Amino acid sequence: MKPLWALSIGLVLSACSKSEPPPAPVRPVLSIKVQALNEEDLGRFAGSIQARYESNTGFRVGGRIASRNVDVGTEVEKGTLLATLDPSDQQNQLRSAQGDLAKIQAQLINAKATAQRQQALFDRGVGAQAQLDEANTDLKTTQASLDQARAAVNQSKDQLGYTELRADHKAVVTAWSAEAGQVVSAGQQVVTLAQPDIKEAVIDLPDTLVDQLPSDVVFLVATQLDPNTNTTAIIREIEPQAQSATRTRRARLTLAETPEGFRLGTAISVTLSSAIKPRIELPITALQEVDGKPRIWVIDAQSKTVSPRDITVISRTDSTVVLAGGVKNGERVVSAGVNSLKPGQPVKIDEDSQ
Structure with missing residues (x-):
């Protein structure tokens, strides 16, 4: 009787082991929190802060320059002697x-x-x-x-x-086109004066982008050394023709404000963006295709498990994919390693994932 009893116990244990498979291993994954985009980034371009009003000044008579009295960057008052000719x-x-x-x-x-x-x-x-x-x-x-x-x-x-060249208004000397000892003719450009009161941002935009700029385009202007020093701007004027060498057109932007860090000649970074219908953008590594249908893996915040979800793709690039829907703002999606996941599999979220 004892061997029969032991055999029965063994059969019961064997049946239990077949009905309850071992739990799936916890898999570490990289993830990203979904954030709907309300603006479209049209690009970032380098430029500089310049004066809206500049004047190229020269002598009213010709002759040899005897002296140059101020340097570039000097602030001058009206009537300041800038340079002289041999009289x-x-x-x-x-x-x-x-x-x-x-x-x-x-x-x-x-x-x-x-x-x-x-x-x-x-x-x-x-x-x-x-x-x-x-x-x-x-x-x-x-x-x-x-x-x-x-x-x-x-x-x-x-x-x-006229052999004395004087400033006719308060200005900043931004450039010299002639040096002492040089012979100049009447009216030839010698010095450039900028009025520092009104400043604007100047950038060069690709000719193809200018023709596609929406009417509600927003320019965010920031200094390259300190991005926190920034303001918004709107287009004041764009050159009607592109430069033949670079195929770019110079744009001058009117600043909404003029922070203290926006000095003449300051290097700036200008970001173009436009308001769009909210959409979701994910890295291309978050996308998995099964039988030609795209899907993503969504992480349940409570159980820390993953589940597949079918989505509709609007567009994709080599690095990103734009979705028409299928996922809510704030949900967390697996951003790498999607091909090794199974429905309901527990995962360990990397706290440093963005």
Whole structure:
């Protein structure tokens, strides 16, 4: 009887072992929390902070630059002397004009005296009318020559004053196009002055992107050294034609605010984004295809187990996939190792997963 009893116990234990398989092993996985996207990132571009108003200034006369009085980056007030020309030619012209003026002034004194004598003789009846008329004509001609000589002196003084290049408004020197000793012509660009009161962001955008920019595009402008120093901006103007070498078009953006860190010449990073219908974007490694149907593995927050879920794919790239739905905002999805999972399998979530 004892062997039969032991055999019965063995058969019962064997049956129990077949009905209760060992639990599935806990598998560590990488996961990501689903976050619906409300904005579409259109790209990030480098640029700089520049003044809206800049002026390229030069001398009003030609000559050799004698001195350059300020450096790039210097803030100047209205009337500040920026540079000077060698004034030798203008000084000689002024001396010549002043000599001509002195000569005409002497001639005028003589013409007045002659006219007075002829008038006195004519009044006594011993002078001829023709001589009086000639004297008066010489007086008027000399007076006109005097006015012309005075104008020449004033013009020579102006020409001498033009050998000094001064700032016509408060500004910041942003560039020099000529150095001391260089000969420049009248009107040639010598220095660039920027008005620091109104600043804007300047970037170069691909020509193909400019034509596709939506009307509600948002520009986030931040300094490259400190991304926390940022503001938003809108398009003020875009060049109508692309540069032939780079196929880019320069865009100037009006800043909503001007943080203290936005100094002239500051390197900035400009991010373009546009409001879109909420959508879900996951890494391509989270996608699994079974019989041609895409699905993902969703982690149950309570039981720490996974279950497959069919989804609809809108678009995909080499690194990401965009879903039309099938998963809720805030759910956690396995982001790597999906091909080795089974329904209901317990998993260990990496706390550092993003």
